[in-house]
Amino acid sequence: MSALRSLAIVPSVSRVETADEAGNPLVLRLQRLAALTAADISALEHLSLHPRRYGPRVDLIRDDVVPKDAVVVLEGFACRYQQRGNGRRQIMAYLLPGDLCDVDAAYLGRMDHAVGTLSPCLLVRIPRQALVDLIAHHPNIAHALRLAKLSEEATTREWIANLGCRSALERMAHLFCELMARSEAVGLVQDGSCPLPLTQGDLGDTLGLSNVHVNRTLQEMRRHGWVELRGKSLRLLKPKQVQRVGEFSPNYLQPTSPANVHF
Amino acid sequence: MSALRSLAIVPSVSRVETADEAGNPLVLRLQRLAALTAADISALEHLSLHPRRYGPRVDLIRDDVVPKDAVVVLEGFACRYQQRGNGRRQIMAYLLPGDLCDVDAAYLGRMDHAVGTLSPCLLVRIPRQALVDLIAHHPNIAHALRLAKLSEEATTREWIANLGCRSALERMAHLFCELMARSEAVGLVQDGSCPLPLTQGDLGDTLGLSNVHVNRTLQEMRRHGWVELRGKSLRLLKPKQVQRVGEFSPNYLQPTSPANVHF
DNA sequence: CGGCGCCTTGAGAGTAATCAACGATAGTGG
């Protein structure tokens, strides 16, 4: 893995700070999952050429619709969610920068859930055919996308465990650890802080808690000196303790192919 | 869909009741997802030739291990689960007859969860290579497996919604509806009853409830006259009401390709 | 027959939801 990482290192002196200041998050993400050639990287960057800005709380793919293309998040947080009859909303997955939503759009029928932005976002929509071509001509990318998908599935399972057998405090600790790790993987951690552009209501809809209880749980975390929330960013002051409380282990976020498993 | 179904109908007079009395559940399952040729069906049946019996509560794939092959359930219930540090177990998916576990074993690294039987089971393990060959030579099966995977993912998301924003009674109602629908899809519903070879403890580990509360919730469902639990089978006496309470809609269980969506 | 696992019941404790109100903040329009 460290071998793969070193491929990603670009001398920062020579880098121009462009629109994507920190590098293309999709490239950063997939580079952690498979070795990419220069051609692979430029193909990915080509995909991200014409992103569009979206406001917060905007639906990208509505429930019950047949999606036409995939979505890549470049900036901001989006999510998969379901609006329930009793007025409640359940968020079933976060889409962070570098995440690709519905790669197999080609095989998808009607959506059983919606996809929408949480914060303001910079997004690219990728037509079905472009995705098919990409996968056909770039086996490394295809492999990385498969692993990314496995990672998403594992994350979904982890959320089930989170909701099913942890207290409010434990759930929140686990979620914060996950967000920190995922942010780190796409270069969004600065100074030990990662972005958290969510309202307490959003957190509640994620963790199955009321916004009032989210508020009190956050206060408890602050009281323990575990976390600091300032602006829209999160800092873990005592990462080890938060991980222990949330029973967090980052393995599920970075799946490896059998070929890569040596020990 | 009804066109697909009719392909599956075999004159029952001419059928010999063999070990798999009700037909191969894997075939039944995949036939609902794609049209299969006689060659496809015989290939699937060939896979299931040498099943093995397992007792209840037996681990099939342990946590933290690199799985070597996929598993098909022919009889009984298995599950994906995670054992948590606090002594709790969270079940993250049920594997019913006809379900194929870890089709992409070829791409899987270490498991982040375990797979084990709940009830006594009849199972087949399918070596990686056999699966790769099957997919390569049977495009219809490959397609059906993709849809089955989508169905599993949708089910996992649905469980998140179940845990995150429903009461004990609602969760249980939803789960029972799902089990009934999935059983129906593989010919396991007889007389309005489907198999439910689970203990109340298993249900608790699925729904994020204590076994005591599962017991009381079951009593409430019986008191309402909604369900009947006898032997190890479940009958919905007032299916409509149970569906309403659980906000259940079966769409997520049977994904369709865009090509199949006409209306 | 004894033991074990599972189901059942009761009592009490605790966690989280709901309801209601107020404060802070940011964006909007006059």
Add this chain to the structure above:
DNA sequence: CCACTATCGTTGATTACTCTCAAGGCGCCG
């Protein structure tokens, strides 16, 4: 520039759902 409004965060009081602990019953298998 400031009032205005909406959204979000915070707090208190009360309710309710679910858990834990404890004990007894039932049925099955050795």
